[in-house]
Amino acid sequence: xxxxxxxxxxxxxxxxxxxxxxGYNVRTGKPVVIKTEDREVEFSSLKHESTILNILYSKHCxxxxxxxxxxxxxxxxxxxxxxxxxxxxxxxxxxxxxxxxHVSNIMMSAISILSHIHNNFVVHRDIKPANWMIxxxxxxxxxxxxxxxxxxxxxxxxxxxxxxxHHIIGTPKYASYNVHCGEEYSRRDDLISMVYVGLFLMYGxxxxxxxxxxxSTKDRCDLSYPLNQWFKxxxxxxxxxxxxxxxxxxxxxxxxVYMLSFQERPSYKEYIxxxxxxxxxxx
Numbered sequence: 389x390x391x392x393x394x395x396x397x398x399x400x401x402x403x404x405x406x407x408x409x410x411g412y413n414v415r416t417g418k419p420v421v422i423k424t425e426d427r428e429v430e431f432s433s434l435k436h437e438s439t440i441l442n443i444l445y446s447k448h449c450x451x452x453x454x455x456x457x458x459x460x461x462x463x464x465x466x467x468x469x470x471x472x473x474x475x476x477x478x479x480x481x482x483x484x485x486x487x488x489x490h491v492s493n494i495m496m497s498a499i500s501i502l503s504h505i506h507n508n509f510v511v512h513r514d515i516k517p518a519n520w521m522i523x524x525x526x527x528x529x530x531x532x533x534x535x536x537x538x539x540x541x542x543x544x545x546x547x548x549x550x551x552x553x554h555h556i557i558g559t560p561k562y563a564s565y566n567v568h569c570g571e572e573y574s575r576r577d578d579l580i581s582m583v584y585v586g587l588f589l590m591y592g593x594x595x596x597x598x599x600x601x602x603x604s605t606k607d608r609c610d611l612s613y614p615l616n617q618w619f620k621x622x623x624x625x626x627x628x629x630x631x632x633x634x635x636x637x638x639x640x641x642x643x644x645v646y647m648l649s650f651q652e653r654p655s656y657k658e659y660i661x662x663x664x665x666x667x668x669x670x671x
Contacts, residue, residue, distance in 0.1 A: 405429045413456075434466045441532055452505075477494065499656055502579065505529070509537050510532075510535055512529065516561070538573075548571060555607070555611065557573055563581065
């Protein structure tokens, strides 16, 4: 399938409303990701993602994918084309030996990227290892389809909605504890999800191997779904303290971001310094 100057090669993903392909630029040979979506979808996540990425790119955020092309293709598809990245943080950690300084560097870079995004009034809402890519030895944050602004048109912080939500936004395993409690999403929740990413850096795929089998009879994003209730329990601070006790900076980081109020501005510099001091200790 040919779209503008891009050729699709391999299908690499399939969702309810669209398909993701790997492809390349026919002029340069540069690899790309080609996301497609049915035009009949009421809310276009591709248009939304393209808009968010273009806004952030215009604000000089460079640790995110640029948008190469967005448009509609007859008869019934929307298409978003972006760079293709070879390796996610998830796959990198699974094949690499644990290195203390290296994982602290990853946490520092990720927090710095989130700081830049948050300073431009955007929250990602799906922070997880699979959405952090490694390109030229640097982190890149991808998949902004669930991203949102945390301020209104007058740049006033949104309010915590009532009644509470009944569904999880993002990936349940890495969704913030507050999201499991039905809270509206704010800056603190991207950072709390980074606590769980830090746990993944420590434990890899051994992290939270649930004893609860998945069920096909209930919405898996429902807060009451048994597996989500189990994840919520694991994310209580008493359990996190046990998991993070061997990595003191992550333990302190978890305590600090769990204490953030809904509208509070996170202390990004303080968090980064925690992991920088950790690197200095081991260097």
